[in-house]
Amino acid sequence: MKPFTKYLSLSILSASLIGIQQNVVAEVMEEERNDPVSMAQFVTPGMAELELYGVLGSLSGAAVEDLDFYKFHGQAGDVVTLDIDAGWGGQRNVDTVIAVFAEGPDHRMLRMSDDSYPLDPGSTNTLDSRIDNFVLPWSGVYYVGVSHYPRYFRDGAVTASGAASNGDYRLVISGVSSSTTFINISVKPGKNELAPINPKARGRIPVALLSSDDFNPVDVDTSTLTFGRDGTEDSLEKCNKPNADINQDGKKDMICFFDNQLTGFRKGDLEGTLKFQKKRVNRPAIGCLNKKSKEKNKTR
Known part of the structure; x- marks a missing residue:
């Protein structure tokens, strides 16, 4: 029997903006x-x-x-x-x-x-x-x-x-501590509802960071971006300039590409984490996706 490779329907459940040092x-x-x-x-x-x-x-x-x-x-x-x-x-x-x-x-x-x-x-x-x-x-x-x-x-x-x-x-x-905000993220933008990923495949995983009234990808320090099974994986290859309107809301979004082999995903994984810092003062944010929808509206 031909070996069967199970595809990962990836749900990005957290994308954290790590707070900068408190003494800044x-x-x-x-x-x-x-x-x-x-x-x-x-x-x-x-x-x-x-x-x-x-x-x-x-x-x-x-x-x-x-x-x-x-x-x-x-x-x-x-x-x-x-x-x-x-x-x-x-x-x-x-x-x-x-x-x-x-x-x-x-x-x-x-x-x-x-x-x-x-x-x-x-x-x-x-x-x-x-x-x-x-x-x-x-x-x-x-x-x-x-x-x-x-x-x-x-x-x-x-x-x-x-x-x-x-x-x-x-x-x-x-004295204000970091808070958490949900931001819009799309894995494999433009594909079907699910975002299937083969953990063993070579290539890149595109992830779109979607602009909103409270979030602008221009502020992201791309050198701090990590993405993968637990969010610490140094898998970034490159990010395009925020010039694509992925969800057609009139705002410019940014697509980043991550090395699939370095993300650490395993067969059966349903969650992943994207972390980064902003160039200026920031607060934690969470970008959520579920298996039925590739995008989730921002909440607070």
Whole structure:
């Protein structure tokens, strides 16, 4: 009887973005428009300390009304610090107010700070705001608002009335642990529903990393990509530039190719793991596929 080779219907069950070292400080620039809260800029502190550079209004001329909102994903129990530095002492002085809110639709205010006593490291004036030892009560998305005196925040991520004041600031977010996000991945894109792999065959396994609103393959450090039975296999051959729209959603996706012989898959395996780091601050992500579908929508 002719020997029978069982094909592996591979289900990629985890694709982790490994967090960068905790002592790394990442810098991010504010992106307008990030007001009202529904347009909050998504930032990823991860395990690092994130320094976010922003401007309320403008750095010159007459003051205009402006608020800045950011959002991040944290884990229950994280002890988070939100610290404004150089609001007073930057290019244009501004007496900041900072607050953190729960998710919508109500955006309940959880903490707020105007001034910081005593003077905290990184600031030259107690007018810089700071929220210390904020223990996240649940896992999920939190919103951070930056305003100025006397426009104090209220529930709903709105502020009291008051004269406009403009200036620049540095918002430092620390204490946020890595979270997990599902990302879209397609094994052998363009093939049938299943992704059969012969563990003994030579050749390459194509895996597509699909873009989404929260994930851009451009940010992937391809030198850290591993793929295989447990995710530690150094099997990458190459990655194409993110220029193919695999799932026709208008976003550019990236296809990477892995040496089948180096992935370590065995007869009967139904799971595999893809791991990599992002070039900047990142958080863990998971790309899932099951035997019936080659793609799974992103969840959080």
